[in-house]
Amino acid sequence: xxxxxxxxxxxxxxxxxxxxxxxxxxxxxxxxxxxxxxxxxxxxxxxxxxxxxxxxxxxxxxxxxxxxxxxxxxxxxxxxxxxxxxxxxxxxxxxxxxxxxxxxxxxxxxxxxxxxxxxxxxxxxxxxxxxxxxxxxxxxxxxxxxxxxxxxxxxxxxxxxxxxxxxxxxxxxxxxxxxxxxxxxxxxxxxxxxxxxxxxxxxxxxxxxxxxxxxxxxxxxxxxxxxxxxxxxxxxxxxxxxxxxxxxxxxxxxxxxxxxxxxxxxxxxxxxxxxxxxxxxxxxxxxxxxxxxxxxxxx
Amino acid sequence: xxxxxxxxxxxxxxxxxxxxxxxxxxxxxxxxxxxxxxxxxxxxxxxxxxxxxxxxxxxxxxxxxxxxxxxxxxxxxxxxxxxxxxxxxxxxxxxxxxxxxxxxxxxxxxxxxxxxxxxxxxxxxxxxxxxxxxxxxxxxxxxxxxxxxxxxxxxxxxxxxxxxxxxxxxxxxxxxxxxxxxxxxxxxxxxxxxxxxxxxxxxxxxxxxxxxxxxxxxxxxxxxxxxxxxxxxxxxxxxxxxxxxxxxxxxxxxxxxxxxxxxxxxxxxxxxxxxxxxxxxxxxxxxxxxxxxxxxxxxxxxxxxxxxxxxxx
Numbered sequence: 185x186x187x188x189x190x191x192x193x194x195x196x197x198x199x200x201x202x203x204x205x206x207x208x209x210x211x212x213x214x215x216x217x218x219x220x221x222x223x224x225x226x227x228x229x230x231x232x233x234x235x236x237x238x239x240x241x242x243x244x245x246x247x248x249x250x251x252x253x254x255x256x257x258x259x260x261x262x263x264x265x266x267x268x269x270x271x272x273x274x275x276x277x278x279x280x281x282x283x284x285x286x287x288x289x290x291x292x293x294x295x296x297x298x299x300x301x302x303x304x305x306x307x308x309x310x311x312x313x314x315x316x317x318x319x320x321x322x323x324x325x326x327x328x329x330x331x332x333x334x335x336x337x338x339x340x341x342x343x344x345x346x347x348x349x350x351x352x353x354x355x356x357x358x359x360x361x362x363x364x365x366x367x368x369x370x371x372x373x374x375x376x377x378x379x380x381x382x383x384x385x386x387x388x389x390x391x392x393x394x395x396x397x398x399x400x401x402x403x404x405x406x407x408x409x410x411x412x413x414x415x416x417x418x419x420x421x422x423x424x425x426x427x428x429x430x431x432x433x434x435x436x437x438x439x440x441x442x443x444x445x446x447x448x449x450x451x452x453x454x455x456x457x458x459x460x461x462x463x464x465x466x467x468x469x470x471x472x473x474x475x476x477x478x479x480x481x482x483x
Numbered sequence: 484x485x486x487x488x489x490x491x492x493x494x495x496x497x498x499x500x501x502x503x504x505x506x507x508x509x510x511x512x513x514x515x516x517x518x519x520x521x522x523x524x525x526x527x528x529x530x531x532x533x534x535x536x537x538x539x540x541x542x543x544x545x546x547x548x549x550x551x552x553x554x555x556x557x558x559x560x561x562x563x564x565x566x567x568x569x570x571x572x573x574x575x576x577x578x579x580x581x582x583x584x585x586x587x588x589x590x591x592x593x594x595x596x597x598x599x600x601x602x603x604x605x606x607x608x609x610x611x612x613x614x615x616x617x618x619x620x621x622x623x624x625x626x627x628x629x630x631x632x633x634x635x636x637x638x639x640x641x642x643x644x645x646x647x648x649x650x651x652x653x654x655x656x657x658x659x660x661x662x663x664x665x666x667x668x669x670x671x672x673x674x675x676x677x678x679x680x681x682x683x684x685x686x687x688x689x690x691x692x693x694x695x696x697x698x699x700x701x702x703x704x705x706x707x708x709x710x711x712x713x714x715x716x717x718x719x720x721x722x723x724x725x726x727x728x729x730x731x732x733x734x735x736x737x738x739x740x741x742x743x744x745x746x747x748x749x750x751x752x753x754x755x756x757x758x759x760x761x762x763x764x765x766x767x768x769x770x771x772x773x774x775x776x777x778x779x780x781x782x783x784x785x786x787x788x789x790x791x792x793x794x795x796x
Contacts, residue, residue: 309573316544321568327534328569331541331549338503338523339545358565361534368529 198265201250201421211417214284215245216475219446221280221293224477227466229297231305235443235456236350237277239381239415243439244281246420247346251427256286259314263342266316266332270325271350271379272306279303283478287314290478323356325349326376330366333374344373344427352384355392360405366434367406374434375427376402379414381443385457402436414439415446447472484639484674485582487618489513491625492550496521502629503542507535507553509582514552532558536565536579543575548629554588555581555597555638563603570634571607577635578628579604584614584638585673585724586758586772593762597638601672602729604636605702611635611655612702614725616676619646620699623653631655641769644674647697658705664692667790668716670709672698672731675722675757675778682783691791704734710746718752718790722778727760754790756783 202208218241226232252265269278279296282288288303295301302311306320317328325347333345353359366374378398382389399409408429412419420439429435443457444450447469461469470476493516495502503524504517518525528535532553539549551558558581559566570577581600588595604612611631615621621639628635635655651659661676662669662683669679676697683695696712698705713719719739723731732755739747756777763772773779777786 317540318568318572321564323533324537324565324569327537327565328541328544330534331538331543332545333541334526334538335503335542335545335547338547341545358533358537361529361531362537364531365528365534365538 198253198255199250201246201425208418208421211245211249211421213475214249215241215417216446216473217478218245218277218280218284220470220473220475221283221477221479222276223447223461223466223469224480225276225279225293225296227461227463228294230460231297232276232460233273233457234276234450234459234461235383235453236271236274236379236381238445238447238450239441239443240271240274240348240379240439241277241281241446242415242417242420242441243348243377243379244277245284246417246424248281248285250421251424252346253343262339265344265346266329268316268325268329268345268347269307270319270322270347271353272319274350275305275307278307280478282314293479322350322353323358326359326366327362329374329376330362330369330371333366333371334369344375346375346377348377348379351378351380351382351389351398352392354378354398355384363402363405363407370432371434372428372430372432376407376434376436378436378438379441380438381441381445383443383452383454383457386454399436399438406433407436408433409436409438411438411440414441484615484618484621484644485513485642487621488580488625488639489517491622493517493520495626495629496524499548499629501546501548503547503549505535505539505549505551507532507551507558509553532562533565536562536577537569539577540569540573540575543577544573548576550578550580550629552580552582554595555584555600556595559597559600559603559636566604566610566634567607571610574609574633576629576632578625579634579636581636581638584640586763586769587640587724589763589767589769589772592766593764596763598726598758599729600636600638601701601725602733605729607634609633610702611700613655613700614638614673615699616647616671616674616697617644620653624655624699627655638673640674645677647676648680649697653699656700656703656705658696658698658700658708660708661695661697662687662693664694665715666693667691667718667720667787668694668696668712669783669787670696670698670712670719670721670731670735672701672723673725675724675773678773678778678780679722679783681780682787685780685784686787686791689788691788693787693791698731701731701734704738706738706742709735709738710742713747713751717750718754718793720754720756720783720786720790722756722783724757724773724778726758727755730757732757752790754786756786
């Protein structure tokens, strides 16, 4: 083992996953708030991959609302959990969740897509250093995550690596190169979450990949997999609490989600990959969610 | 050069605990000693170039100093986007090592010809591109590249090349004067400096002392040395084991047409010597490829001689 000094007592702790129904209910409210925020951002910037952002909100809320052992004040600690947002196009979801849990000031969300701002259309670590990586081109988060994990293990650092990927991203060969590596090295502190919303940019995942379960594909590569309803926070929390799924293997959580989840007229509609909501769409969506965006007083 | 690389790597492993070596399942027996001494810092990721680069990026984000190794044509071509984004965009200190640069694997076929590696790597902003001429330059450059804060590319050739016959210091970003003369200046990158120097010595024996300047770093390019050479030359003969585009010939051409006239006077002529813009079929040996492009001591002597006698227009 390489003698890389680690300051003692620096394993941060987040709030932990909620164990009660009330706790889950709080996360559900957080998720609605984050959804409203995303839609407001997409409306204001006239841009956003809303269907991809809305589908992964519940997973992000469970991660930042309890699973990850980080807080806004402990982002530099060597023992922190590393979160890699590999599906960079869905970044409004991440920015909204950052604002929800104190990593960004809500007012900063108006910076989304602004030239020179901290919140570009795809997340950039140079603009926003709290990100563990920049993303935009698909197929990077898992490979980078395996390298981080190897480096952490070698240095004796605690902490886990969590990468959030889209289902379309799993078309990329580099995902499977990384999956092979992680299993070969028994990276049991690595968790991949696949936001399986079923829709890609212009096609359906089931038609573009062989009609086998994505969980089985990962299992074939030596991972332990669980498939859940990724928009049911109770299932998400319960399954995250069981990570790692096996003591000697990497874990993959296949979160079956609905693209555009949470807003009835956006669900399972390919058009919302690129479409920006009109003022009317925004009002309708916010009324349906029943909450205001984080950076607006009223819906 | 490969031996010099593996020895320099062991030295680095000893002196810098952040150094970690990743291979894309290549380098049979070349890294056994490193692996034995640093078993956890030797990592074979398999025949997976994208993973090789991404994994190194993750390690670099965690504070390690990775060196990644594969065949030049595979690594720079297939994993170009990973090098561009995971290393270039993120500005991570990873040394990308391409073995068998140029046509050193000529007989293995077109798949193994690396005539675009320097061009591809030069396209990425902030990436240092080096193409050493011999084992001495590998030993000297490698520690400098590992200490850099950004990404770099190191092209290495085969086994058994001689050292570069120059006493000039070996510093990233600085060219080296190998022979000093007048009228004609040979400019080189990579191991072609050896036949070029042989040709220059032959010309000197005829009373035609020419200049040889060697550029082991293509980016950042030592324009100051080029300007110094251009001030005392009528003809530049640029020699490289790389395709026509994006290597040393292109670098010098661009300088010639963009440098201010007092640095690159119109009287200057440039002759390019190297592989053309073509796919080389037919299984030639590396020596045969060099012979066909005019990179032998004899052919270069003749090129130098006619440049010496030709009066500038």
